[in-house]
Amino acid sequence: MAYAPFDLTGKVALVTGGNRGIGYGMAEALAASNAHVAIWGRKDAANKEAADKLSKLGVGDVKTWSVDVADEKAVVDAMNDTVSAFGRIDTCIANAGVGFGAKSFAEMDTDTWRKNMAVNLDGAFWTLREVVKHITERAKNGDPGGSVVGVASLAAIEGAGKNQAYAATKGGLISMLKAIAVETARYGIRANAILPGWIATDMTEAAQGNDAFETKVIPRVPARRWGEPKDFGGVAVYLASDASSYHSGDTFVVDGGYSIF
Ligand SMILES: NC(=O)c1ccc[n+]([C@@H]2O[C@H](COP(=O)([O-])OP(=O)(O)OC[C@H]3O[C@@H](n4cnc5c(N)ncnc54)[C@H](OP(=O)(O)O)[C@@H]3O)[C@@H](O)[C@H]2O)c1
Numbered sequence: 001m002a003y004a005p006f007d008l009t010g011k012v013a014l015v016t017g018g019n020r021g022i023g024y025g026m027a028e029a030l031a032a033s034n035a036h037v038a039i040w041g042r043k044d045a046a047n048k049e050a051a052d053k054l055s056k057l058g059v060g061d062v063k064t065w066s067v068d069v070a071d072e073k074a075v076v077d078a079m080n081d082t083v084s085a086f087g088r089i090d091t092c093i094a095n096a097g098v099g100f101g102a103k104s105f106a107e108m109d110t111d112t113w114r115k116n117m118a119v120n121l122d123g124a125f126w127t128l129r130e131v132v133k134h135i136t137e138r139a140k141n142g143d144p145g146g147s148v149v150g151v152a153s154l155a156a157i158e159g160a161g162k163n164q165a166y167a168a169t170k171g172g173l174i175s176m177l178k179a180i181a182v183e184t185a186r187y188g189i190r191a192n193a194i195l196p197g198w199i200a201t202d203m204t205e206a207a208q209g210n211d212a213f214e215t216k217v218i219p220r221v222p223a224r225r226w227g228e229p230k231d232f233g234g235v236a237v238y239l240a241s242d243a244s245s246y247h248s249g250d251t252f253v254v255d256g257g258y259s260i261f
Helices: 021-032 044-054 072-086 110-140 164-187 211-216 229-240
Strands: 012-016 036-041 062-066 091-094 146-151 189-196 251-254
Touching: 012 021, 012 110, 012 229, 021 036, 021 044, 021 091, 021 229, 036 044, 036 072, 044 062, 062 072, 072 110, 091 110, 091 229, 110 146, 110 164, 110 189, 146 164, 146 229, 164 189, 189 229, 229 251
Parallel strands: 012 036, 012 091, 036 062, 091 146, 146 189, 189 251
Antiparallel strands: none
């Protein structure tokens, strides 16, 4: 018999940026484990395509909302709508992210800084604040427990030249999650960060197939391959499940061993 807590029947998981890439890899595993899944992303067509595939995987419902997480009102409204539609949210994965770099740090303009901040840090802040508000209120009414997750990056802990704005958003996200973990543990909420390494998604499209990158960087990954979105399914199910009830304030590095080599 499969390990019972990994059956997420009855639990509701929200994945921002869940219509493709790493977010979709996590949503796929959550849906296959029978969770109800909510997807937020800006593009309706991508949301619909993801929902069509996800709804065939498990017994849970799949619903999507067109949301720009860089818009505070849109996040507040979508969180209310998601809670109304499902009755609750047990797990929220703040995964939506963008990566804008510069030719050099000295040439990084303020617009680049702000574009990274708007989605990766402001967006995560509003998403996590609103879901913590919902779970805290529920806990005060006698139904504690929940899992909030942020998808950060190795860029937070390793020097990411030409990407200081992006790196700062991811470092800030980890710090925010640790502070949430301490403050909300009394309501049964745990807060953790996932730090992906080099993962083949639209975000890394320019590096995939790039000669210098493929010959100098990927061979240094001990697993000797790009990571794939499905490599994030296991950690997502674990963090959404009661198996992780006592696991909070941590950083999960999923990088094929790149950062320790
Ligand atoms: N790929 C990597 O190697 C890597 C490494 C470290 C960390 N990460 C992090 O992992 C997360 C996922 O990245 P990925 O590689 O899967 O990227 P991706 O393939 O480019 O997907 C990004 C996702 O975020 C959504 N999104 C982007 N901006 C949004 C906004 N303003 N509002 C709502 N949704 C938005 C996109 O949907 P729409 O376009 O429909 O909005 C899409 O679903 C990001 O936080 C990224 O920083 C990735």
